[in-house]
Amino acid sequence: MADMLKLFVNGEEVEVESGKNLIDAIGAVGIEIPHLCYHPALGADGNCRMCLVGIEDGRPPLVPACKTPAMEGMRVQLDTEKIKKIQRDVMELELINHPVDCPICDQAGECKLQDYYMEHDLQESRMRVAQVKKSKNLDFGCGVVHDQERCVLCGRCVRFTRQITGTGELGIVNRTDTARVNIFPGRPLNNRYALNVVDLCPVGAMTSRDFRFSQRVWFLKKDEGICHGCAKGCNIHIDHNREKYKDDVIYRYRARHNDLVNGYFICDEGRMSYKSENENRLTEATVKGDLVAVSEAVHTIRQELSEAKKPLILVSPNSSLEQQWAVKRLATLSGVECFGYSDAYIKEGDGDDYLIRDDKSANRKGLELIEIETSKQRFEEALAECDLLVNFDNDLFRFDANEEMKAVVAGKKVIAISTHANYLTDNGTVVLPVASYSEYGGCVVNEDGILQAFSPVVRKNEELIDVLEVTRMLGGDVSDSGQAWSGIRSAVPELAEVQPDLIPAEGLQLSVSEEAHVSA
Numbered sequence: 001m002a003d004m005l006k007l008f009v010n011g012e013e014v015e016v017e018s019g020k021n022l023i024d025a026i027g028a029v030g031i032e033i034p035h036l037c038y039h040p041a042l043g044a045d046g047n048c049r050m051c052l053v054g055i056e057d058g059r060p061p062l063v064p065a066c067k068t069p070a071m072e073g074m075r076v077q078l079d080t081e082k083i084k085k086i087q088r089d090v091m092e093l094e095l096i097n098h099p100v101d102c103p104i105c106d107q108a109g110e111c112k113l114q115d116y117y118m119e120h121d122l123q124e125s126r127m128r129v130a131q132v133k134k135s136k137n138l139d140f141g142c143g144v145v146h147d148q149e150r151c152v153l154c155g156r157c158v159r160f161t162r163q164i165t166g167t168g169e170l171g172i173v174n175r176t177d178t179a180r181v182n183i184f185p186g187r188p189l190n191n192r193y194a195l196n197v198v199d200l201c202p203v204g205a206m207t208s209r210d211f212r213f214s215q216r217v218w219f220l221k222k223d224e225g226i227c228h229g230c231a232k233g234c235n236i237h238i239d240h241n242r243e244k245y246k247d248d249v250i251y252r253y254r255a256r257h258n259d260l261v262n263g264y265f266i267c268d269e270g271r272m273s274y275k276s277e278n279e280n281r282l283t284e285a286t287v288k289g290d291l292v293a294v295s296e297a298v299h300t301i302r303q304e305l306s307e308a309k310k311p312l313i314l315v316s317p318n319s320s321l322e323q324q325w326a327v328k329r330l331a332t333l334s335g336v337e338c339f340g341y342s343d344a345y346i347k348e349g350d351g352d353d354y355l356i357r358d359d360k361s362a363n364r365k366g367l368e369l370i371e372i373e374t375s376k377q378r379f380e381e382a383l384a385e386c387d388l389l390v391n392f393d394n395d396l397f398r399f400d401a402n403e404e405m406k407a408v409v410a411g412k413k414v415i416a417i418s419t420h421a422n423y424l425t426d427n428g429t430v431v432l433p434v435a436s437y438s439e440y441g442g443c444v445v446n447e448d449g450i451l452q453a454f455s456p457v458v459r460k461n462e463e464l465i466d467v468l469e470v471t472r473m474l475g476g477d478v479s480d481s482g483q484a485w486s487g488i489r490s491a492v493p494e495l496a497e498v499q500p501d502l503i504p505a506e507g508l509q510l511s512v513s514e515e516a517h518v519s520a
């Protein structure tokens, strides 16, 4: 546990973590010091002067809180008339050339400039000279759109491309009121994390072409989730909304801070993967191409399973631990071999040394822990012999067309239990749609051995059953996640002590990995 120290804020004693600057230390106990240029992942730049505070110890009258470490016994003043006046003055300066186009700005509702104006400024503009005009709607590449007039020149976006991605595509050119953020001519943003500048920008100067104008942010329900785009399991906000007469739809993913997993950022591919939760989803159960009720599809699967001479069960590396366990139990009770073969989820060489992983599944570690066979050779042998393949949401040909294996599968009877349409659902005798990860809760273990829990977030008008429920309907003995966990605890020594409700928000490190911790 971090060392604590006591200091006074506006005369009130508070206990804060040592080793932090005043913004972070005091912010952690719920007292916000307004700031624009400081971000914990990027450090203190000290350029906006929005965070000036008073310290009663003979220092200069005001100091920037972002550059001032919290010290034992420090007496910090945030609410004197003098400080309030400085904050109003800084706001006035920021707004001299600002277009104040909040009604048409995507950031309205989550804009620091707007918030601080309401908290600290609230005065009519005294400017009677024409505003400096700058460029709007600039395409910076990677889906980032820049509005120079809204920019407060905090430099966060510029520092992100220099300090985090190391690509340096952005710079601040010119000086004083003609200063502006820009790309170098003909050199747009070109990195796989570029959209983080939209999250980082404290105002509406960096927007996402994908999200802008699609929703007012105050209509969005902002829930927490885990990205299933790769084996890193980055923490995300899932922002979704059910508009009148419509379905619950996800409008964006944003990075959610977790030092143990992804720091403050996520990759662009993961950010945009919200689309696949909305699109190309399977919604109808079919038997031999005819639409049927879910109960009839399940009944037919039961029948097929009991009639097959040599059935084979396949489970997904993207399924939760609870689902994987339930599928394994169903296989054991039915005397059927269970596989987690899923080489097609691996994009060799695609990962990097930051967040992105080659493995595009969220819970391959789960298969390992639960001891579900994943070897290609063993799977191919079993596939060749089987007469029925029951597939629990494993996208067998995801990034690997594997024509040879496809030809073998084509000769088998296939039951496709799936979230999305794919080769197996196109060729399934029975096709059963199931809920995807934003619609159910469970646990996953990332590549670094960090166990994380997530909850159901999206509630579709037509709710789909999840894989665990399907196994129960097929005669499995796992009726819910509580029961799954009592089985998992007794079978998996590494998870013997785990209480899923008590998994810390940042996750539980099961095994030590040097790559696990992200510094930004």
Ligand code: SF4
Residues within 6 Å of the ligand: 150, 151, 152, 153, 154, 155, 156, 157, 158, 181, 200, 201, 202, 203, 205, 206
């Ligand atoms: S675009 Fe946004 S993040 Fe970049 S300098 Fe301007 S205000 Fe700051």
Ligand code: SF4
Residues within 6 Å of the ligand: 227, 228, 229, 230, 231, 232, 233, 234, 262, 266, 267, 268, 269, 270, 271, 355, 356, 357
């Ligand atoms: S690095 Fe992986 S888990 Fe993280 S956001 Fe990207 S795809 Fe998702």
Ligand code: FES
Residues within 6 Å of the ligand: 034, 035, 036, 037, 038, 045, 046, 047, 048, 049, 050, 051, 052, 064, 065, 066, 067
């Ligand atoms: S946050 Fe301290 S000067 Fe900008």
